[in-house]
Amino acid sequence: MSQGDGDSAAQGMVDMFDEGAGPGPVCRVCGSLVAPDELYRQAHWDWHEASNGA
Numbered sequence: 001m002s003q004g005d006g007d008s009a010a011q012g013m014v015d016m017f018d019e020g021a022g023p024g025p026v027c028r029v030c031g032s033l034v035a036p037d038e039l040y041r042q043a044h045w046d047w048h049e050a051s052n053g054a
């Protein structure tokens with residue numbers, strides 16, 4: 001059924017941001033510098049999920 005949907009999303013969110021590229025996490029998908037704040041990262045992740053790579 002639901003086998004770790006939250007887990008895979010969290011893992012994907014970790015993979016999505018390059019922590020060592022700049023002063024803060026950089027999105028690997030769109031290259032944006034994201035605020036080093038979990039809420040911003042979650043929001044950015046959700047935005048990519050919603051736009052589905054567009």
Ligand SMILES: [Zn+2]
Nearest residue numbers: 027029030032
């Ligand atoms: Zn992005």
